[in-house]
Amino acid sequence: MKPSASTIQQPQRTYSVGGVKLPRPFQIRRLGHFGYNVRDLQACLKFYRDVLGFRISDPIDFRPMIDDVAVKAALGEHSGYFMRHSGDHHSFVLFDKRAMDARRPNNPFPEVLVNQITWQVNSLEEVVDAARYFEDKDVPRLRSGRDTPGSNWHTYGFDPDGHIVEVYYGIEQIGWDGYSKPRSMYDRGFREVPPLPQICEQEEVIAALDKKISPADGYVDRGVDVAKYEVQGILLPRPFVVTAIGPLKLFVGDVEVASRFYRERLGLSVTEERSVEGCRATFLRAGGEHHSIALFDIALRERLGVRADSTTLSFGVRVGSYAQLRAAAAWLTAAGARRVDLPSEISPGLRYSVFFEDPDNHLVELYSEMDQVGWDGRVREPSLLPNRDVQTWPESIEPVGSTFLGEPFFGPML
Structure with missing residues (x-):
């Protein structure tokens, strides 16, 4: 008996990702950043900045993006903050929930207070291919392009519970001086899947310097806390x-x-x-x-x-x-x-x-x-694993195989 077409196992399509065959056209490397829409923005900012130690990379004003006059009047100049713990422009994001609700008034997932779950891939090509892949696999796609602040190339979609997932590449790096990219360099944002190839970021920086744009025109969070604790030197x-x-x-x-x-x-x-x-x-x-x-x-x-x-x-x-x-x-x-x-x-x-x-x-x-x-x-x-005393937390513990494994921290200490 000859099998019908419906009973024949179709070979799974593979994609070349940097010369490696994979079942999808991108490979996630790590969780890159994450954020909340919060009820009390300033209280949360104090907690994550002053208590936990994240630094502000850039504030954002959502008022120009909102039509509701009452909500615009209630919001302050800064209705969101991009924050970092290292050189990546942002690893954590806080947005005012009122602003997000006004931008998406008919949100079918009101209990989703996450504004992004962001996964890093290793190339712009993977981000572009992810946009087509999401469409092919019927993953609801929010948008693709390149946002500022942050300058990372991205494709946004939704998981089955309504959480926004982002596949991204190329986030802005903040150096030793602490300044983020000046707003006068925000001229290379994209609101759609970008054509390939794109110029590298170093060329963007050189072009900005040729225009006499000063890196010191960016935002810097100087902090107000006194450094008085010795942390391993x-x-x-x-x-x-x-x-x-x-x-x-x-x-x-x-x-x-x-x-x-x-x-x-x-x-x-x-x-x-x-x-x-x-x-x-x-x-x-x-x-x-x-x-x-x-x-x-x-x-x-x-x-x-x-x-x-x-x-x-x-x-x-x-x-x-x-x-x-x-x-x-x-x-x-x-x-x-x-x-x-x-x-x-x-x-x-x-x-x-x-x-x-x-x-x-x-x-x-x-x-x-x-x-x-x-x-x-x-x-x-x-x-x-060694027994752990979760009640008393001993002053020192025995090492296990993973104690010093995993992705190292490259700094700087903020």
Whole structure:
């Protein structure tokens, strides 16, 4: 009997990504940046800037983009902030929720308070190809192009729960002087998929200098804190330094559907699946870290007693060492942040971590090391890890194989 066309297994299409065959035309390298739409912008700015240590790269004024006169009148000059912990223009973003609601008045996902989950790829070509790939795979696409501030090339789409996911390349780098790109250099923004090739950023800088544009015309956050804490040989305004962002933990309506999207459409790998308080959870990674994003059944939200009208459980922040983690926990407590104790099953791969609540009632998870997953995809058995005393947090701990592995922090300390 001759098989029908519908029963024949069709070969999966492959794409050449830098000469490597992949099932999609891009390869995500890491979680690049993330942001919230918040109710109290200034309180959240104080928490993330003054308490956690992120620096403002650029403020943004959304009023020219809003038609509602009442909302425009209520907003201040700065209705959003791009923030950084390193040389990347932004790793964290805060936008005023009123501005975002006014720009998208019929938002079908009102509990999605994340304004972007952004994944870095290694070339502009991958960003352009991602736009076509999203269309081919019926991934709802918001837009493509190049925004300023930040100057990163991007394609935005939506995951099944309405979270905005961005595939990007080429974010602006802020150097030793702390200045961001001057607004007079915002002439190369794109609101559509750009034609290829494009000039490199160095040519843009040379052209700006030829026009007598001064780099010092950009924005700089000079800070007001006194550097009085010695952090492993460097004087800083707080006794720790943020060295990475992520993992991100989300509540979703259907873990299987959401996991399939992040696996098949974005190319993340499943590290492990488990049950937390009787609810399904999946942990996925972009690189070698145990997980870059975790997906939890939304039924878990009520059981944990966390913010009831948001799909975000927590946003991860890595600090420079275990000693810094202990100091950071004490620092946030002294600053009045509320510590929240959650089941350890929520954070596999993180040896020691602690949750604190921000002014908008979202959780920040602080940690200093994460298990790494090798070429075979195998996860370290918990029995192979030293016992951890999560109640007393000893002054020093024994090293494990992943203690000094993972992406190193290239600085600068802010």
